[in-house]
Amino acid sequence: MEHQEQKLKKLLQAVQNNEMSIEEGLEELRDLxxxxxxxxxxxxxxxxxxxxxxxxxxxxxxxxxxxxxxxxxxxxxxxxxxxxxxxxxxxxxxxxxxxxxxxxxxxxxxxxRNPVKKNKGLILVVSAGTADLPVAEEAALTAEVMGNRVECLYDVGVAGIHRLLAHNDKLRQANVLITVAGMEGALASVVGGLVSRPVIAVPTSIGYGANFQGLSALLSMLNSCAAGVGVVNIDNGFGAGRLAAIINEDPR
Structure with missing residues (x-):
């Protein structure tokens, strides 16, 4: 810590003496x-x-x-x-x-305490079943706290695919989609084939014995035949929400 404090003092002095711009100082501070x-x-x-x-x-x-x-x-x-x-x-x-x-x-x-400005694009969190909701809610809340407009579409798994297809318009309105599914994890591929935007797939540990605590869903999502699907780790709703927030940031 002493080394870090000395470096910080030198940076502040350099900025004050116009030996370094504020932007250059901030860049140096990124590692401290x-x-x-x-x-x-x-x-x-x-x-x-x-x-x-x-x-x-x-x-x-x-x-x-x-x-x-x-x-x-x-x-x-x-x-x-x-x-x-x-x-x-x-x-x-x-x-x-x-x-x-x-x-x-x-x-x-x-x-x-200080809600951040909402990014313009919509992040849509889609879950296969009600049992996937804890992970889906973690993703949604993470993205929301990080300044995004978030909507959720729950219990629309492929076992009753008409439930998903009834919301085609909503799927296509989203700037980023997060799909959360256990069992065989097929929801990510189906959603990926319906939209032109990035899909973040989250496998969950929900399923019977051969699900192997989410491993089957993870492998299915990794092997998705739909282009534009990326996968985070099993039950990692936070990671999905954070990634969606980065993708959804307004570059301006």
């Missing part, structure tokens, strides 16, 4: 710094590099650890996310972030 809490090293400049602050993956962390991380981040960022959070994690966060909200279906904690 992090806060070492002992049990965690918090990346303070992720928002500068990636346009969103650190997101806390709560599963496996103690409530005390989660609370300490969130308390520190809350001093520096307006909007925060905690994923895979249970009620204990939420109560711990609530003590240091009184306006935190818990979304039990997606298992997410949101601290949204």
């Amino acid at each position: 710094p992090f806060k070492d809490l002992g049990f965690a090293k918090i990346d303070q400049h992720r928002e500068l590099r990636q346009n969103h602050p650190e997101t806390i993956f709560c599963q496996g962390k103690t409530p005390e650890q989660i609370q300490d991380i969130m308390a520190y981040l809350a001093q520096h960022h307006m909007n925060l996310l905690g994923t895979r959070a249970d009620e204990k994690a939420f109560r711990a966060i609530k003590e240091v972030c009184p306006n935190a909200e818990y979304h039990p279906l997606s298992r997410m904690v949101v601290v949204n």
Whole structure:
């Protein structure tokens, strides 16, 4: 940390002396710094590099650890996310972030004190079945908090494909689509064949024994015959929501 502080002082001095532009200084700062809490090293400049602050993956962390991380981040960022959070994690966060909200279906904690401007394009989250909703909701909420207009189309799996085809107009209105499915994961290929926009496929661990906790859906999506389909990891709703937000950003 001492080395990082010295480099930061030199950068500030260079900018003040007109030896470096503000833009050049910001570019240098993209790699600095992090806060070492002992049990965690918090990346303070992720928002500068990636346009969103650190997101806390709560599963496996103690409530005390989660609370300490969130308390520190809350001093520096307006909007925060905690994923895979249970009620204990939420109560711990609530003590240091009184306006935190818990979304039990997606298992997410949101601290949204300064809602960001909505991107123009629509992100549509499409789920095969009701059992896929926790992952679908994680994707939708992630994209929404990151400043996107999000709509959801649930329980339209290929076992009753007429349910999906009834929403053809909505599918084609979306700028980015997230398809969430377990079992054999066929929904991604079907949606990919209906639209001209990027499709982010999310395999879920929902299914009977031969589903292998989502492996069958993952392999089906990776082998999709529809062009324009990309795949994230099993149950990774957050990753899908973040990727959709990046694709949906207004380049202007």
